[in-house]
Amino acid sequence: MVLVIVLILLVVGSVLFHFLSPWYLTPIASNWGMIDDILTITFVVCGFVFVAINLFMAYAIYKYRYRKDRRADYEPENKKLEWWLTAFTTVGVIAMLAPGLIVWAKYVDVPEDAMLVEAIGQQWHWTYRYPGADGVFGTVDTRNISASNQFGLNPDDPNGQDDLLVSGAEVHLPIGGPVKVTLRSKDVLHDFYVPQIRSKMDLVPGMITYFWFTPTKIGEYDVLCAELCGSGHYNMRSRMVIEEEADFQAWLQTQPTFAQLLAGIGSTSGGTPIEQGEQLARDQGCMACHSLDGSAGVGPTWKGLVGKNETLIDGSSVLVDDAYLIESILNPNAKVVKGYAPIMPPAQLADDQLKALVAYLKSVSG
Amino acid sequence: MALTDVTHDAQDFAPPAEVEEAELYHPKTWLGKYVFSQDAKIIALQYSITAMAVGLLALLLSVLMRIQLAWPGAVSFITPDTYIQFVTMHGMIMVIYLLTALFLGGFGNYLIPLMVGARDMVFPYVNMVSYWLYLFAVLILLASFFVPGGPTGSGWTLYPPQAILPGTPGSGWGITLMCISLGIFVIGFTMGGLNYVVTVLQARTRGMTLMRMPLTIWAIFTATVLALLAFPALLVSAIMMSLDNLLGTSYFMPAIISLGQQLDHSGGSPVLFQHLFWFFGHPEVYIVALPAFGIISELISVHARKNIFGYRLMVWAIVVIGGLSFVVWAHHMYVSGMNPYFGFFFATTTLIIAVPTAIKVYNWVLTLWRGNIRLNVPMLFAIGFVFTFINGGLTGIFLGNVIIDVPLSDTYFVVAHFHMVMAVSPILAVFGAVYHWYPKITGRMLNDGMGKFHFWVTFVGLYCIYYPMHYLGILGVPRRYFANAGANGLPDWFPESAQMVNVGITIAAIVVASVQLVFLYNLYHSATRGKPAGGNPWGATTLEWQTAETPPTHGNFGKELPSVYRWAYDYSVPGAEEDFIPQNVPAGKDTGHAS
Numbered sequence: 001m002v003l004v005i006v007l008i009l010l011v012v013g014s015v016l017f018h019f020l021s022p023w024y025l026t027p028i029a030s031n032w033g034m035i036d037d038i039l040t041i042t043f044v045v046c047g048f049v050f051v052a053i054n055l056f057m058a059y060a061i062y063k064y065r066y067r068k069d070r071r072a073d074y075e076p077e078n079k080k081l082e083w084w085l086t087a088f089t090t091v092g093v094i095a096m097l098a099p100g101l102i103v104w105a106k107y108v109d110v111p112e113d114a115m116l117v118e119a120i121g122q123q124w125h126w127t128y129r130y131p132g133a134d135g136v137f138g139t140v141d142t143r144n145i146s147a148s149n150q151f152g153l154n155p156d157d158p159n160g161q162d163d164l165l166v167s168g169a170e171v172h173l174p175i176g177g178p179v180k181v182t183l184r185s186k187d188v189l190h191d192f193y194v195p196q197i198r199s200k201m202d203l204v205p206g207m208i209t210y211f212w213f214t215p216t217k218i219g220e221y222d223v224l225c226a227e228l229c230g231s232g233h234y235n236m237r238s239r240m241v242i243e244e245e246a247d248f249q250a251w252l253q254t255q256p257t258f259a260q261l262l263a264g265i266g267s268t269s270g271g272t273p274i275e276q277g278e279q280l281a282r283d284q285g286c287m288a289c290h291s292l293d294g295s296a297g298v299g300p301t302w303k304g305l306v307g308k309n310e311t312l313i314d315g316s317s318v319l320v321d322d323a324y325l326i327e328s329i330l331n332p333n334a335k336v337v338k339g340y341a342p343i344m345p346p347a348q349l350a351d352d353q354l355k356a357l358v359a360y361l362k363s364v365s366g
Numbered sequence: 367m368a369l370t371d372v373t374h375d376a377q378d379f380a381p382p383a384e385v386e387e388a389e390l391y392h393p394k395t396w397l398g399k400y401v402f403s404q405d406a407k408i409i410a411l412q413y414s415i416t417a418m419a420v421g422l423l424a425l426l427l428s429v430l431m432r433i434q435l436a437w438p439g440a441v442s443f444i445t446p447d448t449y450i451q452f453v454t455m456h457g458m459i460m461v462i463y464l465l466t467a468l469f470l471g472g473f474g475n476y477l478i479p480l481m482v483g484a485r486d487m488v489f490p491y492v493n494m495v496s497y498w499l500y501l502f503a504v505l506i507l508l509a510s511f512f513v514p515g516g517p518t519g520s521g522w523t524l525y526p527p528q529a530i531l532p533g534t535p536g537s538g539w540g541i542t543l544m545c546i547s548l549g550i551f552v553i554g555f556t557m558g559g560l561n562y563v564v565t566v567l568q569a570r571t572r573g574m575t576l577m578r579m580p581l582t583i584w585a586i587f588t589a590t591v592l593a594l595l596a597f598p599a600l601l602v603s604a605i606m607m608s609l610d611n612l613l614g615t616s617y618f619m620p621a622i623i624s625l626g627q628q629l630d631h632s633g634g635s636p637v638l639f640q641h642l643f644w645f646f647g648h649p650e651v652y653i654v655a656l657p658a659f660g661i662i663s664e665l666i667s668v669h670a671r672k673n674i675f676g677y678r679l680m681v682w683a684i685v686v687i688g689g690l691s692f693v694v695w696a697h698h699m700y701v702s703g704m705n706p707y708f709g710f711f712f713a714t715t716t717l718i719i720a721v722p723t724a725i726k727v728y729n730w731v732l733t734l735w736r737g738n739i740r741l742n743v744p745m746l747f748a749i750g751f752v753f754t755f756i757n758g759g760l761t762g763i764f765l766g767n768v769i770i771d772v773p774l775s776d777t778y779f780v781v782a783h784f785h786m787v788m789a790v791s792p793i794l795a796v797f798g799a800v801y802h803w804y805p806k807i808t809g810r811m812l813n814d815g816m817g818k819f820h821f822w823v824t825f826v827g828l829y830c831i832y833y834p835m836h837y838l839g840i841l842g843v844p845r846r847y848f849a850n851a852g853a854n855g856l857p858d859w860f861p862e863s864a865q866m867v868n869v870g871i872t873i874a875a876i877v878v879a880s881v882q883l884v885f886l887y888n889l890y891h892s893a894t895r896g897k898p899a900g901g902n903p904w905g906a907t908t909l910e911w912q913t914a915e916t917p918p919t920h921g922n923f924g925k926e927l928p929s930v931y932r933w934a935y936d937y938s939v940p941g942a943e944e945d946f947i948p949q950n951v952p953a954g955k956d957t958g959h960a961s
Binding site: 003006007010014017018021022023024025026032034035038039042046049050053054056057060061064065066067070071072073074075076077078081082085086089090093096097100101103104105107108122123124141142143145183186187188189191193195196198199200201202203204205206207209220221222224225226227228229230231232233234235236237287288290291292295296297298341342343344345346 | 438439442445446447450515519520521525527528531532533534535620621622623624625626627628633634635636637670671672673675676677678679701702703706707709710713714717718720721724725727728729731732734735736737738739740741746749752753756757760761763764767768769770772773775776777822826829833834837838840841842844846847848849850852853854857858859861863864867935937938939940945
């Protein structure tokens with residue numbers, strides 16, 4: 001009767017694991033506590049069914065174990081019992097589905113007064129856009145995207161002139177009010193994913209998708225990508241900062257508008273060249289592929305890079321010096337290191353930015 | 367007519383044959399018998415061996431993935447690129463080239479003609495071509511490991527645009543070979559599938575009415591119909607994506623900036639691909655699950671020495687599940703960006719499926735009730751199936767209910783769910799079926815001790831792999847990640863202890879994977895040294911156990927085809943001498959009153 005004991009142990013063990021496991025939902029930071037409630041209801045109903053059927057099965061295996069002198073019953077059908085079980089199951093399913101659909105109706109119904117923010121995905125980093133003073137996003141088109149117009153805004157659209165463009169690795173939101181996150185991708189599918197807010201949605205090139213939530217807890221949260229988007233998928237990170245309205249407004253003031261960027265007035269971050277370089281490396285998404293600690297990545301690690309002799313895919317070798325670094329930033333596919341795919345996008349940087357980035361690279365190379 | 371009248375008609379006789387028995391053409395050469403064979407039984411073995419061989423590769427890939435997840439960076443050739451290539455090839459091989467091929471090409475070919483009382487499939491030559499096309503598809507798939515860029519790393523879902531853009535490994539040769547291989551697979555499968563359907567509809571022996579067919583055949587038949595209707599969606603999406611990739615069309619490709627370059631595509635829809643893929647992909651789940659359902663019904667009934675409970679409801683459940691499986695596909699796409707109002711419809715249809723599925727589970731358990739349960743190795747696996755299927759089926763209710771899917775989608779909860787329901791439970795059904803029918807295929811029993819060892823480690827081990835994995839998903843761990851610690855370290859919410867879960871899972875996975883070698887050795891060892899089985903070692907009623915010779919020869923039933931006088935589940939009939947009455951035994955005084 002080992003089987004009976006093992007079945008009972010697995011059932012009991014599963015239930016105990018559920019209650020004792022330290023690995024459960026992250027503390028919620030949004031209004032979607034209702035999703036957690038439906039999850040709990042489903043756990044109760046399904047848990048009951050799981051325990052009941054399996055224990056019944058274990059009991060049947062024990063009670064009707066093989067005996068030479070006994071014969072099984074002959075009972076092809078039992079209409080009454082089958083109808084009762086069907087009805088019972090239907091009721092259980094409705095008990096889980098109905099509240100689920102009620103919450104879904106709230107999920108698809110974005111509050112009228114929701115604040116707008118746009119998250120833009122590309123391999124493998126995030127940028128963000130706020131509609132600015134007029135509260136209206138300017139129109140966008142992938143075809144508008146160029147070195148000087150990374151966000152693809154329509155330069156002739158007056159609504160777009162005051163849009164705030166955030167190419168840093170952070171998105172800030174004020175606590176307490178609903179936020180509608182519109183989502184746009186420049187290249188492939190991505191998914192804006194912060195476990196603590198529960199809601200998420202794919203980014204689809206060629207479409208604007210959206211979801212909404214109300215931040216309810218001040219703090220910083222990791223933004224991850226939850227839809228496979230290629231080699232650097234696991235490294236596509238950003239930070240979401242939930243803060244008081246006043247702090248949020250103060251941060252928002254420091255972000256450049258589209259008009260300012262067109263006029264060449266970028267956000268010049270202060271600090272030493274190395275600090276500026278570090279900021280650039282994060283904003284440009286370099287870290288999705290290049291590690292700082294020597295670990296394997298999509299591209300070569302930066303640890304110990306400068307001064308090294310690298311073998312290229314054509315078999316020749318090159319000394320990693322300032323000239324090679326700058327060439328590889330501006331025209332990455334000219335000399336690709338052996339063992340790596342030629343997939344790095346060329347960066348559009350001004351001379352002082354290049355200098356800052358190279359300074360930073362040297363500082364982390366060690 | 368009372369519901370308990372299971373013969374469904376007053377025919378105690380089978381109608382006389384309308385045409386005379388004709389001898390099959392028997393091959394004379396070794397090549398004709400064993401290589402280019404048109405005998406469904408040989409084709410079944412060819413399918414099974416090929417599927418298991420390629421499945422072993424997929425198993426190895428999964429172990430490599432698990433090693434990376436437990437000890438990141440431990441194996442130097444596992445890079446972010448090779449990792450997602452392993453993910454992709456593991457998934458695609460397991461779903462299509464192992465499970466689909468094994469259940470339909472393997473068990474379908476072996477069991478359909480024998481269980482319906484036919485000499486062979488109705489189109490033996492087409493059946494042979496089906497296998498060779500399958501083998502060709504497998505070889506093309508394997509070739510993608512050796513082309514520049516390696517196999518595609520776009521996930522088994524092959525979503526464009528990433529599948530054909532340079533930021534994904536294998537976006538050139540790899541995805542092209544994948545599409546070609548899938549295309550050939552679908553063509554080959556269609557040849558086999560038409561055979562299975564026509565054989566079931568047209569070649570049943572005298573007296574084998576549809577409502578006397580064993581549930582295994584009902585299930586394989588329905589799964590084949592699903593496959594014939596679903597695979598074309600996969601075929602067209604593979605063709606359309608290849609056109610986008612090779613000729614620059616824009617079915618699935620909108621205007622895109624790929625790694626700094628403006629592409630020429632415009633106007634296509636990536637979501638269209640997802641609709642086509644899942645219109646195939648969801649029925650595919652049932653193409654794998656239904657044959658397992660049928661086989662488990664058979665195994666439980668035979669080894670509990672009791673008729674299957676609620677046969678007619680079981681048949682209807684199979685048919686209804688098959689039908690509903692075509693109207694639930696977008697539950698894979700709740701967060702894909704499709705119109706969110708679709709969520710109401712697809713959540714409802716999805717949860718409706720829970721009802722016939724639950725009925726099947728109840729009826730398996732009620733078949734055990736008041737049975738006389740023999741815990742033979744096939745029965746152990748059958749009970750393991752029911753246990754894991756209950757678990758996997760219930761977590762499906764979480765993911766089907768659209769609002770709960772939102773936080774859980776693309777996390778390890780999904781990985782754990784679909785492995786439990788379409789990897790663990792079907793593979794347990796496969797093992798149960800192999801232990802059950804091996805004596806018919808070889809004439810010898812599989813070694814019992816090795817079988818029990820294999821069962822215990824596999825069943826308990828698989829549960830230990832996938833049950834804790836759900837909780838990683840609830841915590842929020844995303845799937846298809848090369849490493850949870852990216853360049854910025856672990857996410858804030860990721861506790862060190864969760865990494866311990868990953869280590870535990872990997873250890874269990876390595877143990878379970880190694881033990882499969884015992885199973886393979888048992889297959890090899892028992893073929894020549896196993897205990898002779900005789901024709902009907904389990905005392906089963908269905909026709910494959912009533913053949914004149916074991917293993918059955920070409921033509922299956924010797925000189926005369928059997929006639930069928932009763933349903934497939936006359937076990938422990940009151941008053942009968944034995945505790946089973948084969949389907950080809952006419953009513954008589956020794957068969958009790960129920961017939």
